[in-house]
Amino acid sequence: xxxxxxxxxxxxxxxxxxxxxxxxxxxxxxxxxxxxxxxxxxxxxxxxxxxxxxxxxxxxxxxxxxxxxxxxxxxxxxxxxxxxxxxxxxxxxxxxxxxxxxxxxxxxxxxxxxxxxxxxxxxxxxxxxxxxxxxxxxxxxxxxxxxxxxxxxxxxxxxxxxxxxxxxxxxxxxxxxxxxxxxxxxxxxxxxxxxxxxxxxxxxxxxxxxxxxxxxxxxxxxxxxxxxxxxxxxxxxxxxxxxxxxxxxxxxxxxxxxxxxxxxxxxxxxxxxxxxxxxxxxxxxxxxxxxxxxxxxxxxxxxxxxxxxxxxxxxxxxxxxxxxxxxx
Amino acid sequence: xxxxxxxxxxxxxxxxxxxxxxxxxxxxxxxxxxxxxxxxxxxxxxxxxxxxxxxxxxxxxxxxxxxxxxxxxxxxxxxxxxxxxxxxxxxxxxxxxxxxxxxxxxxxxxxxxxxxxxxxxxxxxxxxxxxxxxxxxxxxxxxxxxxxxxxxxxxxxxxxxxxxxxxxxxxxxxxxxxxxxxxxxxxxxxxxxxxxxxxxxxxxxxxxxxxxxxxxxxxxxxxxxxxxxxxxxxxxxxxxxxxxxxxxxxxxxxxxxxxxxxxxxxxxxxxxxxxxxxxxxxxxxxxxxxxxxxxxxxxxxxxxxxxxxxxxxxxxxxxxxxxxxxxxxxxxxxxxx
Numbered sequence: 001x002x003x004x005x006x007x008x009x010x011x012x013x014x015x016x017x018x019x020x021x022x023x024x025x026x027x028x029x030x031x032x033x034x035x036x037x038x039x040x041x042x043x044x045x046x047x048x049x050x051x052x053x054x055x056x057x058x059x060x061x062x063x064x065x066x067x068x069x070x071x072x073x074x075x076x077x078x079x080x081x082x083x084x085x086x087x088x089x090x091x092x093x094x095x096x097x098x099x100x101x102x103x104x105x106x107x108x109x110x111x112x113x114x115x116x117x118x119x120x121x122x123x124x125x126x127x128x129x130x131x132x133x134x135x136x137x138x139x140x141x142x143x144x145x146x147x148x149x150x151x152x153x154x155x156x157x158x159x160x161x162x163x164x165x166x167x168x169x170x171x172x173x174x175x176x177x178x179x180x181x182x183x184x185x186x187x188x189x190x191x192x193x194x195x196x197x198x199x200x201x202x203x204x205x206x207x208x209x210x211x212x213x214x215x216x217x218x219x220x221x222x223x224x225x226x227x228x229x230x231x232x233x234x235x236x237x238x239x240x241x242x243x244x245x246x247x248x249x250x251x252x253x254x255x256x257x258x259x260x261x262x263x264x265x266x267x268x269x270x271x272x273x274x275x276x277x278x279x280x281x282x283x284x285x286x287x288x289x290x291x292x293x294x295x296x297x298x299x300x301x302x303x304x305x306x307x308x309x310x311x312x313x314x315x316x317x318x319x320x321x322x323x324x325x326x327x328x
Numbered sequence: 329x330x331x332x333x334x335x336x337x338x339x340x341x342x343x344x345x346x347x348x349x350x351x352x353x354x355x356x357x358x359x360x361x362x363x364x365x366x367x368x369x370x371x372x373x374x375x376x377x378x379x380x381x382x383x384x385x386x387x388x389x390x391x392x393x394x395x396x397x398x399x400x401x402x403x404x405x406x407x408x409x410x411x412x413x414x415x416x417x418x419x420x421x422x423x424x425x426x427x428x429x430x431x432x433x434x435x436x437x438x439x440x441x442x443x444x445x446x447x448x449x450x451x452x453x454x455x456x457x458x459x460x461x462x463x464x465x466x467x468x469x470x471x472x473x474x475x476x477x478x479x480x481x482x483x484x485x486x487x488x489x490x491x492x493x494x495x496x497x498x499x500x501x502x503x504x505x506x507x508x509x510x511x512x513x514x515x516x517x518x519x520x521x522x523x524x525x526x527x528x529x530x531x532x533x534x535x536x537x538x539x540x541x542x543x544x545x546x547x548x549x550x551x552x553x554x555x556x557x558x559x560x561x562x563x564x565x566x567x568x569x570x571x572x573x574x575x576x577x578x579x580x581x582x583x584x585x586x587x588x589x590x591x592x593x594x595x596x597x598x599x600x601x602x603x604x605x606x607x608x609x610x611x612x613x614x615x616x617x618x619x620x621x622x623x624x625x626x627x628x629x630x631x632x633x634x635x636x637x638x639x640x641x642x643x644x645x646x647x648x649x650x651x652x653x654x655x656x657x658x659x660x661x662x663x664x665x
Contacts, residue, residue: 040511154601184377185538189582192592211511214541214584218592237588255516257545258585259568264545267523270516274481 003071004028005205006052006173010065013044013051013229020280021047021060023229027207029222031172034199034206036216036237039226040252042275045209048226049175052207053092054082070172088118091166095178097158101150107134107161108146114168133164137194156187163194170202177209192219213256217241222310225249228278228286235311245313245322247291285316293317332365333532334389334419334500339363339398341384345605356605358384360556362398366549368499371526371533373547373564375540375579379604381556382536386504389534391415402500413447420493424505426485430477437463437473440491447496462491466521483514487521494525504536519546540583544568552576555602555612559641566636573640574617611643619644 006029013022022044029035037045050056052067054074067074069090074082086092094100102110111133112126121129127146134142137160150158159179166174176195180188196219199206210216216223217237224234225246233246244250254269262268273290285291288298297316304312307319318324339362344353358381366372374382387393389400391407400407402418410418420443423429430439437459444455463473466487477485486506493501503522507515523546526533537543543550544564551561552575560573571577581593596618608615614624623643632645 040513156601185540185582186377186578186595186597189584189592189595190597192584193594196592212584213512213586217586217588218584218590241586241588252513253586255512256586257516257519257541258587259541259544259583262545264548264564265523267520268516268545270520271513272517274483274514275511 005031005033005070006207007066007068008048008052008064009067010063011048011051011067012061012063013047013056014061014280015057015059018279020229020278020282022051023278023282023286025224025226025229025231027224027231027234029173029205029207031205032199032203033221034196034208034219035222035224036208036210036220037224037226037231038210038213038216040211040275042277043226044229045226046177049092049177049207049209053086053090053175054079055086055092084118087114087166087171088169089171090173090175091169091171092175092177093159093162093166093179095181097155097162097182098150100162101158103150106147106149107153111146111161111165111168114165118169129168130164133167134161136167137161137164137198138190139164155183156191159183159187159191160194163191163198167198167202171204173205173207175207175209178211179208180215181211188215195219213253225252228276230286230314232287232315233311233313235308239308239311243308243311243322245307245311245317245319246287246315247293247317248287249313250322251290285314293321331368333368333403334534335365335399335401336389337363337399337401339385339388339400340396341381341388341393342396347605354605357556357607358604359388359395362553362556362558364551364558364561366500366532366534368532369526369530370549371535371547373543373550374534374536374553375538375543375550376553377538377602379555379602380553381604382553383504385553386421386502386534386536390419390421390502416443416446416498417496418498419500419502420496420498422486422489422493422501422503422506424508426477426482426489426509429489430485432477434476435473436468436475436477436480436488439477439488440473440495443492443496458495459491462495465494465525466491481514482510483517486510486514486518490518490521490525494529494531497529498531500532500534502534502536505538506535507542508537508539515542522546540579541585552579555604555607557612557641559613560634560638562634562638562640563636566634566638570635571640572632572634572638572645573613573642574619574644575613576640578616578618611641 009026011022011025014020025048039045051062056062064075108130111130115121115126130146131142134145139145139160180191220237223237223240224231227248233249244253251271257268271290278286284299285302288294302314302316304314305319307313339359341359343356343358345356346353376382388395441455441459444450468487507518535546547564550564550567551558554575560576571580578595578597582595597616600615610625610627611629614620629641629643631639631641634640
């Protein structure tokens, strides 16, 4: 077993004294693997990604037992060394490419800047590389696109440009935060296929943040389900969908309409209530107010239990509770 | 078959846009000759990509935009002949973003009471009673009625929008992407609520969404829009089982169901994006169609019948008719049903 490319253990992020956005999240990502971090808005998945990239807003406090990338401890890295890593060996793409591209510069000048800054590559060579990558992400006439401004491109093209830009320095890790949420479904499928193909070719590790269980099922090797700042369940993808253990994971799966599965006159499964905002120092299971299986024990310490090979869940119920409940 | 609650005939809307200061204005046909009817108590789902005209269609039907041509009939009455109050009693909207569609400075109960106040003939105590009843019906407490929108979650705000739409007991509710801004668990709550209210109050929905899985769950009939036209329409089951139009097939292929191991499908549409200001000649879908052939760029396809009583506008559906005996009227007859 090789050492993980990205190893995060016990990550905590606090904003001021009032909100604990991430409360002890752990995840690891091997080279060439896609790890999906899935959860609803406010669960801390984006903050986790920003914390890994060292991009948290000023005033946020980050703590971790382990936070390492390719064997390098990121916890006490200076901002200068961190920014040399970012865009070079680890890159990030965001949901809305219009807000992460600079509207005042051409695609070409933004793409070549990455390479010139990190590698000092001469301009002509950087332009060649940019054109090559634009072709690689499926953009026709890359020479023309390099001279265009972001507003002249469609949403799908902009996201392709973002991906190409992230790949300029051949990173080992790509963090993608909801990369297809702003796109039409047909374009979403194209972008996800592109990411999967690039990953196979370049041996890229991808940490993909999403709220969409459909995307998770189709693209992830491994899934971590986040709820209220914690990873409540983590497993290989097939295992998680076949035998989910955490009541939150099970609730989430029942909410998704699947053509041909739930009849039109029957209600979808749903989870009552809303995601809570928790103060620092909150004790017990954060899901207990919405959980159909909540018991007094849920207010105490919650164990992280194994439920199969590389499958863990955070709950007071025993690992075989689903089987027992179905037998009863 | 129930009588239609709403009928739309040949609806068309053209916008004139300038693309530069000195450039002559160009015409953008956002909705092009759209006709359909929805039987009372059922749900027509409208799907399509951004820019296909589905939101313009919603605004035309709500009377928020005047059509360039065509008619909307509710209960047999021309919407254009009714004043705003009468229109509001028949048809009401629920929009995507409950942040943008609720006045942040009014309390929830006042927001829900607004349509009653605008009618001008509902006495205060009666209005208060109906507001209280409606809040309870959508799952909000009297205490939540005293709050401001900013103090509610996204799902609760969407419940307020639904209560406001239903307080006049309309016949038809136009839902434009009602759950797109919500998390999946909240989306399920709202979809269940909409289904329950439809059954209890006998409502008719026009349900617009880009999410085909959601539309499959709520709609009994589905219309697929592409660059302003309905290119396919059919009963939900038939459309999902046997889509007739290549565009519908591509849309269905791009639905990512939570089934591991299937991978991401190849939709096969290429990277030409549809542009409503530049509608291609012939079949408007041909630049992206994986099955396009010689005729497609030259000739706009007619509506051909599809199994299940629907139609699709595609040359591929034309049966190779024996020369000279082609029944040119058949598709039109089918359309008129």
